[in-house]
Amino acid sequence: MIYKIVSAVLIVILIVALMMTASTSKKRQEEIDQLQQEIVVSNRYIQSLNDQLNKANNGTKPVKSEDERLLKVLNKYLKENKRNGVVTAEELSKYEKEDRFIPNLIPINGEYAISQHYKEEHPALDFAAEEGTEVIASATGEILSVYEDEYFGKVVLIDHLNEYATMYAHLATAIYDSKTFVKKGEPIGLVGNTGNSSAPHLHFEVLKNGENIDPELILED
Template sequence: MAKVKYYYDPETLSYRKIEPKKSETVKKSILWILGAMLIAFFGFIGFSQFLMSPKERTQKRELENLKLHYELLSKRMEESSEVLTALQERDNNIYRTYFEANPIPEEQRKAGFGGVNRYKHLDGFNNSEMIKDVTKKIDVLSKQMVVQSKSLDEIVNLAREKHKMLAAIPAILPVKNQDLTRTASGYGMRMHPILKVWKMHNGMDFTAPTGTPIFASGNGKVVKAHRSSTFGKVIYIDHGYGYTTIYAHMSKMVARKGQKVKRGDLIGYVGNTGRSAAPHLHYEVHKNGRPVNPIYYYYGDLTPEEFIAMQKASQQKGQSYD
């Protein structure tokens, strides 16, 4: 029951009852209703979890756990990606360089997935974006791991055959070159002795008397042993691992096509056949189908001092012998 309030009337010297105004009554009623509604709302929010069914509460906990595990998984994938990136750098710059294997291009390692939207089936869920994001990361990481795994398999095979590769690389002089006096012309632009024009000389010329022995500079297989108008009697040896050597202007060929030879085996004799100005051996080294300077492949024969002396002799821009 509401309390009755009075006020003192000085004119009548008595207490009179306070009559509430209608506007005040309406205002208080509205405030009371609003207060009740707010209390009911916040009460519903605060106690809504108690109103959930056991299944709903279980699903809510599972969703929270999934979000937590997603964050942990995402962090672990980032750490794994960093480790894989470091391994890729070592693979390209150390392992593959050491075994003379071509580095794997960056676009091949990190190529995306083309074609249709492969993640369309993940649309329509409450957390589709989160699911698609983690699936993409796993796919990219898995592909990089496959590429790296194949690369390491290749490196393992190269390591097992390292001794074979070292024996195959052309690493000795094709003719005995006492005191380096037989170095006549090196790799580079030279005056052709017959055509009298400057031409690229793709090998080295070693002067020697007709009949001087010529030796295979590395293990390999003779793929050509014939006579041509330019090189005369010439032998090509495929050493594998991208290396091929050419021995031209022979007077006599000892090795035959299809024959396997080892470093230091006799394959023929110096001559003056083909387009040649004097008895000599024209010798070339090719790597992956392109001629390279043979002087960098004599480490099996020369001391550092002898290498410098031969390099100076080969750089004389005079006339070649073929």
């Protein structure tokens, strides 16, 4: 008799234990289902955010340019002008062609007189001006080099990040070192009489694709 009671109790305990296990696993399954549901909702939300981002970025994706240096300088330029610093293909071609990169600004800020025109043996334009007169960048660009030699005295060379480069010679002072980004019209030095020069003047050269051109063909009054 006692065995029957013990067996019955054990069976009851076993059944209760099985029921509890079943209930626990059912609960777990419900939790898993709920989490999976949440994952589906989250994924949908992430997808919609991605869609929105893709829409917003459409047409303003950064350009992959071969000329990373140009891109860097242009990004810097845009940043300085309180833009987001991202250059689009459209902007890039616009900026490349834009006037600010064309050396058509008279490179002297003050009184001057043309003392020598462009000719084969003098592929430059000379501006006679008082010593210390401001010499300004004829166009936006990056200073390629600053050096001094016996003939040209103190020289600043600017790369305008397109087919143009300009040279400013016989300077008394150069304001910046090479690799400096300068804006069109920004002072870059002072008129001087350094090198082979008999009176203070600026010797100004414009190079197009590495060849000298007559600055007067491009300069605007």
